[in-house]
Amino acid sequence: MAHGFIPDEAPMPTDFAEYTMELMRRVQAEHALLDAQEAEEREEEQRADEERAERARSGELGPEWRTVQQRIDLHQTTLEDVFSGADETTAAATLRGRARDNLSQLRELWEEREDETDEPTPLDLLNGARGESAAHLRAAAQHIQAVIADVQRRRDEGNLA
Structure with missing residues (x-):
C-alpha cells in the first residue's frame, strides 16, 4: 500500500467551482488513503495484542504476564497503566523492569552492530x-x-x- 501524500500532477481546472471540486477530490482521496492505512495498522495491532494476550493467559510469557493479563481481562488495569507506572502492583513493576532491561540490551546490541557493520x-x-x-x-x-x-x-x- 502506498504511504503518505501523493501529489496529483493533473492540471487544475480554471473554473473556480471545478477547481474547488477537484481540490476537494484530491484532499478526500488522500484522507481515504490515510484512513485505510490507519485501519490496516489498527487491525494488525489488535491481532498482535490478542496473540500476546493468549500467550500471557496460557502462562507462556511467565507468571507476571499471566497475573497482569488476568487483571486486564477483569478491567482492573491496562497495558498503558502497566507500562506507564500507573499500575503499581508487583507484577506490573516486574514487567516494567524487564521491559527497561530488554530495551537497554537492545540498544547495546544496536550500538555494537553499528560499530561492526555499515548496515x-x-x-x-x-x-x-x-x-x-x-x-x-x-x-x-x-x-x-x-x-x-x-x-x-x-x-x-x-x-x-
Whole structure:
C-alpha cells in the first residue's frame, strides 16, 4: 500500500467551482488513503495484542504476564497503566523492569552492530522514517500553500469564474 501524500500532477481546472471540486477530490482521496492505512495498522495491532494476550493467559510469557493479563481481562488495569507506572502492583513493576532491561540490551546490541557493520541499525531506520515523515509533512504543507497561492492569484487576476 502506498504511504503518505501523493501529489496529483493533473492540471487544475480554471473554473473556480471545478477547481474547488477537484481540490476537494484530491484532499478526500488522500484522507481515504490515510484512513485505510490507519485501519490496516489498527487491525494488525489488535491481532498482535490478542496473540500476546493468549500467550500471557496460557502462562507462556511467565507468571507476571499471566497475573497482569488476568487483571486486564477483569478491567482492573491496562497495558498503558502497566507500562506507564500507573499500575503499581508487583507484577506490573516486574514487567516494567524487564521491559527497561530488554530495551537497554537492545540498544547495546544496536550500538555494537553499528560499530561492526555499515548496515543501518533498527534505530537508524526509525530515525530515518521520522525524517521522511517530517519531510512528507513539509512537502504536503508546501503543496497546500502553493495551491492556496495559486487560487488567490487566479482570483486576483479574474481567471476563476
